Amino acid sequence: MAERRIAIIGAGLAGCEAAFALAQRGIQVSLFEMKPLVFSPAHSSENLAELVCSNSFRSDDPKSAIGLLKEEMRSLGSLTMETAERFQVPAGKALAVDRKNFSAAISERIASHPCIRLERKEIRSLAFPLPEAPEAEAVIVAAGPLASEALAHSLSRTIGENSLYFYDAIAPIIAAESVNLERAFPGARYAPDSCDYLNCPMEKDEYFAFYEALLAADKVAARDFEQEKHFEGCMPIEALAERGPRTLVFGPLKPVGFEDPRTGRRPYALLQLRAENLNRSAFNLVGCQTKLTYAAQAEVFRLIPGLERAEFIRFGSMHRNTFVNAPGVLTGNLSLKAAPRLYLAGQITGVEGYVESAATGLWLGLHLASEGRLSPPPPETAWGSLFAHLQTPVKHFQPSNVQFGLMPELGQKARKADRKALYAERARAAFAGWRSQCSF
Numbered sequence: 001m002a003e004r005r006i007a008i009i010g011a012g013l014a015g016c017e018a019a020f021a022l023a024q025r026g027i028q029v030s031l032f033e034m035k036p037l038v039f040s041p042a043h044s045s046e047n048l049a050e051l052v053c054s055n056s057f058r059s060d061d062p063k064s065a066i067g068l069l070k071e072e073m074r075s076l077g078s079l080t081m082e083t084a085e086r087f088q089v090p091a092g093k094a095l096a097v098d099r100k101n102f103s104a105a106i107s108e109r110i111a112s113h114p115c116i117r118l119e120r121k122e123i124r125s126l127a128f129p130l131p132e133a134p135e136a137e138a139v140i141v142a143a144g145p146l147a148s149e150a151l152a153h154s155l156s157r158t159i160g161e162n163s164l165y166f167y168d169a170i171a172p173i174i175a176a177e178s179v180n181l182e183r184a185f186p187g188a189r190y191a192p193d194s195c196d197y198l199n200c201p202m203e204k205d206e207y208f209a210f211y212e213a214l215l216a217a218d219k220v221a222a223r224d225f226e227q228e229k230h231f232e233g234c235m236p237i238e239a240l241a242e243r244g245p246r247t248l249v250f251g252p253l254k255p256v257g258f259e260d261p262r263t264g265r266r267p268y269a270l271l272q273l274r275a276e277n278l279n280r281s282a283f284n285l286v287g288c289q290t291k292l293t294y295a296a297q298a299e300v301f302r303l304i305p306g307l308e309r310a311e312f313i314r315f316g317s318m319h320r321n322t323f324v325n326a327p328g329v330l331t332g333n334l335s336l337k338a339a340p341r342l343y344l345a346g347q348i349t350g351v352e353g354y355v356e357s358a359a360t361g362l363w364l365g366l367h368l369a370s371e372g373r374l375s376p377p378p379p380e381t382a383w384g385s386l387f388a389h390l391q392t393p394v395k396h397f398q399p400s401n402v403q404f405g406l407m408p409e410l411g412q413k414a415r416k417a418d419r420k421a422l423y424a425e426r427a428r429a430a431f432a433g434w435r436s437q438c439s440f
């Protein structure tokens with residue numbers, strides 16, 4: 001039987017997971033990594049699977065979505081999880097690692113694998129067949145959020161220029177159940193009967209308390225490579241605020257078209273919360289993309305009436321991030337609709353985070369090894385919820401970490417304290433069912 005070969009561009013977390021999963025099943029892999037010839041602005045080590053920022057893989061709590069995802073990946077032999085456990089450092093409930101040893105160990109496993117040919121080379125142009133590995137039956141692009149410019153532009157030409165994004169301007173996302181509905185009320189601008197948004201009205205003194213705190217709050221310093229010009233519509237809220245005390249009242253916090261049901265008057269300012277998912281379990285603070293530190297975000301946004309006890313599912317951020325409009329350009333098996341033998345894995349697909357990136361690489365490696373027979377896990381599982389996120393059409397697609405809000409709603413009413421356990425229990429049962437049908 002002819003030897004099978006697959007090419008992978010980028011030996012980060014996703015690329016290494018995919019390469020290892022394929023190689024362990026006897027498939028030949030041509031793995032291209034541009035380091036150390038070319039470094040992205042955030043990478044600095046020659047090692048593969050470099051952790052560019054934090055050394056934490058986040059919570060290992062089996063009742064959290066990220067804890068579940070790790071559990072699911074372990075059950076399918078994840079290289080990232082196995083190596084992380086070998087080089088774990090104490091970090092409470094989180095799984096944190098000695099980053100140097102972690103990356104060195106993965107580099108060693110990959111470079112010494114008899115089925116992997118590791119080549120240090122920047123792939124600048126995307127094509128199928130790939131000139132650098134013409135015999136490869138498929139090409140996986142796992143070049144990450146800082147994919148080299150030439151490759152990113154080549155990908156953009158393949159999928160259409162409006163489908164590749166280079167910057168992430170993220171507003172905080174909070175849990176619906178943490179919104180105080182004694183102050184926040186449903187309704188859209190000029191449409192009080194609509195339930196599309198929740199709205200937090202502010203009186204003048206409340207607005208100015210928020211405004212002053214926003215100006216005084218700590219901000220994350222931009223890295224050199226992030227000194228990009230912001231689009232006017234994506235300005236950080238604190239930068240807009242610096243333009244004058246009432247700029248926000250005429251911008252993202254404008255109250256026109258609303259009456260506060262408590263007073264029957266138009267409020268001085270108003271923040272809209274937009275549902276993040278169909279089951280309305282999470283809401284986005286519209287227009288509040290920000291570079292404030294996480295601690296400052298919690299403090300400042302909780303000054304807004306209705307958000308006093310807001311539980312942040314994800315904090316806002318603004319950083320360089322190359323990712324595709326996944327629902328528009330990717331099929332359910334992570335191949336490009338425009339070029340079915342080209343696949344994406346890792347953060348560039350529109351997932352966010354080390355573990356999530358590795359998870360897509362592992363699944364794709366297993367999927368291609370099985371010659372397409374392995375389907376994604378069901379959306380009730382942590383892993384499958386990421387695939388559901390990538391396939392759900394939305395107006396403005398944004399990358400996401402794994403979270404319970406990506407999963408289908410629970411079919412039963414439950415107390416807040418019980419919800420996580422119920423999501424986790426359902427995910428475990430769904431995963432076991434899927435796992436029992438896959439041959440790995």
Ligand SMILES: Cc1cc2nc3c(=O)[nH]c(=O)nc-3n(C[C@H](O)[C@H](O)[C@H](O)COP(=O)(O)OP(=O)(O)OC[C@H]3O[C@@H](n4cnc5c(N)ncnc54)[C@H](O)[C@@H]3O)c2cc1C
Pocket residue numbers: 009010011012013014015032033034035039040042043049050051052053054055056121122123124142143144145146147148151320321345346347348352353354355357358
């Ligand atoms: C600055 C920054 C900080 C981050 N911090 C965190 C964090 O603390 N925690 C977290 O969970 N997530 C973080 N992320 C998000 C993300 O999870 C990580 O970037 C993660 O490493 C993504 O994995 P990946 O495999 O998709 O890409 P990467 O790990 O970035 O791997 C991509 C690899 O492809 C190589 N490459 C790129 N272009 C080419 C090319 N043309 N030819 C050949 N090789 C190429 C790169 O050199 C790199 O080795 C951060 C992202 C950024 C940009």
